[in-house]
Structure formats: structure tokens, C-alpha cells
Amino acid sequence: MNGQTKQQLLAPVLAFLFALVWAERGWAILDLEVQENLVVYEKASTRSREVTRLTRGDKVVVSPKIYGSFRKVLVSFEGRRKGGYVLISSLSRSQIVERGDSELKGKRVYTNRYSLGIDLVGSFFQQGARNFTTSSEDTYEISALKSTAFFFSIYSDIPWNNKTMLRPYFAFRSIEFKGAAELKGAVNSNHPAEVSLNQKLFGVGLTIKKYGHPLDYFWYGGGLEMAEKTSTETAVEDGSILQTAEDHDKSILVLLFGTIGWQIPAPGSIWISPHLRIGFVPNSDPKIYFFETFLGVSYNL
Numbered sequence: 517m518n519g520q521t522k523q524q525l526l527a528p529v530l531a532f533l534f535a536l537v538w539a540e541r542g543w544a545i546l547d548l549e550v551q552e553n554l555v556v557y558e559k560a561s562t563r564s565r566e567v568t569r570l571t572r573g574d575k576v577v578v579s580p581k582i583y584g585s586f587r588k589v590l591v592s593f594e595g596r597r598k599g600g601y602v603l604i605s606s607l608s609r610s611q612i613v614e615r616g617d618s619e620l621k622g623k624r625v626y627t628n629r630y631s632l633g634i635d636l637v638g639s640f641f642q643q644g645a646r647n648f649t650t651s652s653e654d655t656y657e658i659s660a661l662k663s664t665a666f667f668f669s670i671y672s673d674i675p676w677n678n679k680t681m682l683r684p685y686f687a688f689r690s691i692e693f694k695g696a697a698e699l700k701g702a703v704n705s706n707h708p709a710e711v712s713l714n715q716k717l718f719g720v721g722l723t724i725k726k727y728g729h730p731l732d733y734f735w736y737g738g739g740l741e742m743a744e745k746t747s748t749e750t751a752v753e754d755g756s757i758l759q760t761a762e763d764h765d766k767s768i769l770v771l772l773f774g775t776i777g778w779q780i781p782a783p784g785s786i787w788i789s790p791h792l793r794i795g796f797v798p799n800s801d802p803k804i805y806f807f808e809t810f811l812g813v814s815y816n817l
Contacts, residue, residue, distance in 0.1 A: 630674050
């Protein structure tokens with residue numbers, strides 16, 4: 517896989533994830549906590565009609581968009597709730613906060629602080645049946661390959677808003693697939709030989725974590741991982757090494773997944789972070805499917 521192909525594969529996936537988290541940030545409800553007297557205009561102009569005034573202690577919904585020198589607020593006038601406009605320059609002491617931030621004061625909340633953590637991962641991979649052709653032109657028919665492995669991953673949880681976190685991470689995988697191999701066209705083979713496919717992968721990934729409420733322990737989400745093959749080796753049960761074209765292909769595998777997890781408070785700034793992940797590798801032929809369990813420990817910074 518050359519550099520141009522990698523970029524073509526990665527670009528749309530990253531664009532989708534960026535659009536997803538940016539849209540999520542735009543969905544947050546914002547409140548304007550008024551700390552001074554504010555004039556509310558009917559339109560985004562000081563020449564328009566003054567429809568009402570806000571005083572210290574008022575709280576109104578404010579739009580995340582900026583209209584020139586104005587912010588749009590939701591206020592009541594003429595017996596109805598309508599949009600009005602306040603000058604940005606008049607908001608010297610007033611605060612714009614995300615809805616729900618005030619109810620979190622004094623409570624232990626995971627989603628509003630940066631965290632570092634480490635996972636112990638139990639991983640199950642399965643790849644469909646295939647053929648291997650050796651350098652001597654022998655062709656082996658390979659059954660579905662399966663792998664169970666354990667490895668470590670390190671991560672950081674980054675607040676995006678009070679119900680969304682981004683988790684970039686590094687994974688150090690060592691996968692040993694096992695299956696049955698039979699030499700194609702052989703007439704004296706009494707039983708298939710065992711074949712093993714050993715791969716070492718270094719992965720860089722991003723998980724988007726969603727919480728129904730900032731105080732929830734349960735979360736769900738999805739993400740992707742780009743895993744580069746640092747080594748690949750294929751062998752049959754007698755110990756001989758099968759040299760295949762794949763062994764020399766240090767390509768990048770794309771892992772797409774959905775995930776659910778829990779954030780369980782422990783003493784101090786420690787949190788226990790178990791979660792489950794299920795996904796597949798779309799750029800592998802045949803396709804690879806995987807299921808993984810994570811037992812993590814996070815530390816709030």
C-alpha cells in the first residue's frame with residue numbers, strides 16, 4: 517500500500533469523524549448568565565427597535581452563532597418567546613455556559629477533566645478462509661484463522677463538551693492467527709497441517725465517547741485505529757516458514773469499531789474503566805472481524 521493509497525483511504529474516514537464531533541459540539545445548548553443590564557434589539561442593529569431589557573440574575577438561551585457584532589438570545593416580548601439580539605461588546609461581565617454546567621458544581625465528574633490511562637486488552641480476531649502461495653509456487657488452502665491475544669494500550673481522555681470525550685490511544689498488538697493448511701493438489705496428505713500467522717502491529721487510534729448525562733457512568737461510541745504491520749511471519753506445523761507476498765507487505769490495517777463502556781470512580785483521582793469493542797477491518801482480504809475487552813485505569817489530571 518503506497519502513501520497515496522493510504523491518504524485516499526484515511527482522508528474520508530477522518531473527515532467523517534471530524535464532522536461528527538464538530539456537529540456534536542454545535543448541538544450543545546448555551547445559556548447566557550446575565551451580570552449587567554443588557555438591551556435586547558429586535559434585529560442585529562442598534563437602529564432597530566428595543567424589545568426588552570435583561571438585568572443581573574437573568575438566564576436566557578443564547579445561540580452559538582455570531583451575527584456581526586451581536587449574539588442572538590431567546591427572550592419573551594409581545595406575549596411570545598422570540599429571538600432578539602444583544603451587543604457582544606456589552607457582555608463584559610456576563611457569562612456564556614453550556615446547559616447543565618451549573619448542576620455539576622461540587623460533584624465528581626469524569627467528563628470535564630483531562631485523563632491519562634492504561635488498558636489491559638483481551639482480543640479475539642477471526643479472518644476468513646484464504647490461499648497462501650509460497651515463493652516456490654506451492655499453494656496452501658487455509659481455513660478460517662483465529663487469534664486470541666493480550667496486549668497493553670495507553671490513552672488520554674480529552675473533554676469535548678460535558679457529554680462527549682475524545683480518546684486518542686496507542687496499541688501494541690502481537691497477534692498469532694491459527695488455522696488448518698492443506699497443500700493444494702496434494703494426493704498423499706492424510707490430514708491438514710496447522711498453520712500460524714504471526715503479526716506485530718503498532719496502532720494509533722481515536723475513540724469518540726458519548727455520555728447521556730455528564731454524571732453517567734455508562735458511555736457508548738465508536739472510532740477507528742490505523743495499525744501498521746511491523747512484522748509478519750507464516751509457518752506450518754513442522755516449523756517451516758512460508759514466505760508469502762503478505763509477509764513483506766508492511767501495510768496499514770484500518771480497524772473500525774463500535775464500543776460501550778463504564779467509568780467507575782475509585783479513591784482519589786483514579787477511575788476504573790472497563791469497556792467492550794466489536795468491529796472489523798475493511799481493507800483486509802479476506803475480512804477480519806474482532807471482539808475485544810478492555811480493563812483500564814484512568815487518572816484525572
